[in-house]
Structures are given as C-alpha cells and as structure tokens.
Amino acid sequence: MIQKKMAYIITYGCQMNKYDSDVISRILKTNGYNLTDDEECASFILINTCSIRKHAEDKVLSKLGELVCRKKNDKDLRIVVCGCMAQRLGNKLVHRFPEIDFVLGTSMIAELPNILNENEESSLSTTFIKGKKVYTEESSCIYPVTSIHEKGLKSFVAVILGCDNYCSYCIVPYVRGKPRSREKIEIIREIELLVKAGRKEITLLGQNILAYGRDINESFDGLLRDIHSIDGLMRIRFLTSHPRDITKDLIELFPELPKICEHFHLPVQSGSDHVLRLMGRGYTVEHYKQIIKEIRKKYPCPSITTDLIAGFPGETENDFNDTIELIKEIGFDTAFCFKYSPREGTPACKFQDQLPEEEKNRRLKELLDVQKAISLQINQAMVGTIQEVLLDEKNPKKAAPLAEAVSLTWAAPSVDESSLLGRTRGDKVVIVPAKNHRVGDIGIVRVVEANNWSLRGVFVNE
Ligand code: 5AD
Numbered sequence: 001m002i003q004k005k006m007a008y009i010i011t012y013g014c015q016m017n018k019y020d021s022d023v024i025s026r027i028l029k030t031n032g033y034n035l036t037d038d039e040e041c042a043s044f045i046l047i048n049t050c051s052i053r054k055h056a057e058d059k060v061l062s063k064l065g066e067l068v069c070r071k072k073n074d075k076d077l078r079i080v081v082c083g084c085m086a087q088r089l090g091n092k093l094v095h096r097f098p099e100i101d102f103v104l105g106t107s108m109i110a111e112l113p114n115i116l117n118e119n120e121e122s123s124l125s126t127t128f129i130k131g132k133k134v135y136t137e138e139s140s141c142i143y144p145v146t147s148i149h150e151k152g153l154k155s156f157v158a159v160i161l162g163c164d165n166y167c168s169y170c171i172v173p174y175v176r177g178k179p180r181s182r183e184k185i186e187i188i189r190e191i192e193l194l195v196k197a198g199r200k201e202i203t204l205l206g207q208n209i210l211a212y213g214r215d216i217n218e219s220f221d222g223l224l225r226d227i228h229s230i231d232g233l234m235r236i237r238f239l240t241s242h243p244r245d246i247t248k249d250l251i252e253l254f255p256e257l258p259k260i261c262e263h264f265h266l267p268v269q270s271g272s273d274h275v276l277r278l279m280g281r282g283y284t285v286e287h288y289k290q291i292i293k294e295i296r297k298k299y300p301c302p303s304i305t306t307d308l309i310a311g312f313p314g315e316t317e318n319d320f321n322d323t324i325e326l327i328k329e330i331g332f333d334t335a336f337c338f339k340y341s342p343r344e345g346t347p348a349c350k351f352q353d354q355l356p357e358e359e360k361n362r363r364l365k366e367l368l369d370v371q372k373a374i375s376l377q378i379n380q381a382m383v384g385t386i387q388e389v390l391l392d393e394k395n396p397k398k399a400a401p402l403a404e405a406v407s408l409t410w411a412a413p414s415v416d417e418s419s420l421l422g423r424t425r426g427d428k429v430v431i432v433p434a435k436n437h438r439v440g441d442i443g444i445v446r447v448v449e450a451n452n453w454s455l456r457g458v459f460v461n462e
C-alpha cells in the first residue's frame, strides 16, 4: 500500500488566509496527502504567511528558522511558503532560506495541483520542478472549487480578491493585487457543496467586499440574494465593508434577507478627519457616524465592530483623543486595535512625524482599555435579552460557575460535556448548559450573565 504523505499547514493572519488554507488543504487531500495536526509527523509543511504588520512577518521568519534547522536532520522534509510574504518577498525568501522548496504567491493557489503533480517523479529529490521555486505571477484562475472533505458548521468563502483603495498604510493592494471577483456561479456551487457537507453558516470574504462584481458586471446585492436562496444555509455574514462603499440600499436589504446576520464590521481606523485624510480613507468622521445612525434606525440591536490604528504618523494627541471620543460615542461591540506598523513601499512609511514606539504603545494600550470597558458595558446590557444562538461546539474549557462568570479563570483545557459554546447573530460567544441540545442546533437563549468577551445563557422554555 502506498503511504500517503503527511502535510501540516501553519496559518498566520486574517480570515482570507484561513480560507486560503482551507482551499489548500482540500487540494492537498485530493492530491494524495493526509493532513495532520502534529507538525512533527509531517513531511510536507506549508506556511501561509501574513505581511500586514511587521510583527506578523517576524513570527513567520522565526518559524522558518526553526523549520530550516529541522530540515538539516530531515532531508525529506518539504517546506512551502505561500501567502502575502511569499508574494511580497518571493526570491528574497529563497535567498535567505535556500532550504525552502517552493514559494507560492497569493494568486497561485489554483496552480498548486500542477506544481505538486509535476513534482511527482522527483518528489524526494532536492529541487522542485526543474529548479523553479518561486511562483508569484498573477493568475486569472482564482480558486478551484474542490470537494469538501472536512467537517464543520461554519466556513469562509472568498468572493473577491485584492483591493485598489491604496490606504496609505496598507500593504494589501501590493500583495493581493487589484480586485478580482469570483464568478457568481462558482461561489454558489462552492456554498452548495459546503452546505451539503454540513455548513450552516457562511462568512463571505473580500478585502473590500462591497466592490464585489464591479469588474464582472455583477452586484454584491445580487450575490447576497442568490446565496440567501440556498436551501439548508442558515446564516450569512460578510467581511470587510469599507465605510465609504456602504449604501442605504444595502442596509435596507438586510430585513428582506433574514439569513444575513445583523453584524456590521466597519473599520473606521481613526476618529479624526485629519488622520483619515492622511490615511486616504475617503470618508469623514461625520459620514461614518451617519452610516451608524442609518444602521441603528433600521435595527434595534445590531452588532457593530471596527478596526482602529493607534499612533499613525502625524496623529496628534488631539487626534488620538478624538478617536477615544468616537469609540465612546458609537459604542462598538468589539474593536480590533493595532499599533501602526510602517510597511515598506507604502506612502505612510515615508511620512514625517513617525511616532516613537513608546507613544504608539501607550495609545494602543489606552484604546484597548477604553474598548474593554465599552464591550463589557454593551454585553452587560444584553443580560435579559433573548438571542438566537447557533451551537458551535462543546465547551473546550471547564465552565466556571455562573456567579464567577465576570472574573473567569479557566482551568486546564478539557472538554466540558455539560456546556456548549455558540454564537449569537451578532457573533458574540455564548456559553449554555447542553441539556438536550446538540452541536449544530439553533437554540433560543436568554442571556443571564456577561463579561467583556462572552455571555452566559439558558435555553428559553426549559
Ligand atoms: N499598521 C497597523 N495596522 C494596519 N492595518 C492594516 N495595515 C496596517 C498597518 N500598516 C490594520 C487596519 C486594517 C486591519 C486589517 O489591519 O486596521 O483594517
């Protein structure tokens, strides 16, 4: 019997990378590989990398250093690098780490089967495919639709790749290329396969998802309508919406399509018009507030989340205070806060008035502290409300007694069979006693307690 090759995938970065890794794992399985959770057992290790901030790249470089050491004693180990760093650095990565077997750019995933199969006859020799190691050209074929092997209730599905907004701080347009929408028919086929394989919730992905369809004469609204009509699919989410592109029509579409969860992830980045201009975001604070007003007019309790950057070059103390004021005024459910990280090749990297590291750290900490208190307040206001919860998994950690929920100190990881974890439509984690319910059910739950990152609930009518 032929022994299958064992592959291990390490994923850094955003949901798009997680989706890419899902697709890669499907391709590997279809091409004779078994996926393992144990890195030590793997003879094929693929690192899916992220370039968004320096910290993300540093983590990859340190992991690569570790793998290269292992390869010195294990010549059969194959190391593959893909994702944004692969695209950005290409040959430079191979020069620094000649032990890398090949580098696959962000548009080349569909080429993976060809690369693997061409390699078959020389699979254990020293070089891949006649010495070629770096594949970073732009390919028009974005993603192959493959059969779904893995189990699960939720999946990401990429609908548009790339971005041409060129926010002054962001590396994405350079590493992911211009926006390219996937054909609607392909997206629908993939979601139908996912639903057949048990998925109840799909999160549609795009760096700038509201640009979907502009390049192929389709519309995002039309895509949502078609996905909504897929039988068996229960929830739809989408990420990331640029505040400049969100329209009244889209906000009004939600009630018509109840599978779309009322969760809006709208990165504001800063609460100062001065900084937004420097960032090249294309909207003002006033415009942003207007959108939130429209959303709240339409829905009583939407979940609104955002991204914020602390310490952008030229951000004054006043600008920063404006951001603090904005997050207090809007009351975001969650804010993903980042310290500004200069990315080579982006305009902001060359801006005057770069802030010292300590100042960026201080502002980041203040943002995190303020947001933590806001999240707690919002979650506590949910106590007593009724929520629809999709039960995702058995509680992987030991549940604390209800009364201690605010100061949770979890015991060592173990599965607590008596409670389940689920998510509300607003994507909040809820812990509920399992009772007669099972993973995959949708339950109606009354929230009884809250902390800043999760809720506790009980099923209604039990
Ligand atoms: N430094 C810090 N944060 C960044 N982001 C993007 N580029 C940078 C950068 N150079 C953040 C933005 C974006 C999120 C995905 O990452 O907030 O919305």
Ligand code: SF4
Residues within 6 Å of the ligand: 163, 164, 165, 166, 167, 170, 171, 172, 173, 207, 208, 242
């Ligand atoms: Fe980056 Fe701006 Fe595009 Fe988002 S919209 S991916 S922040 S360039």
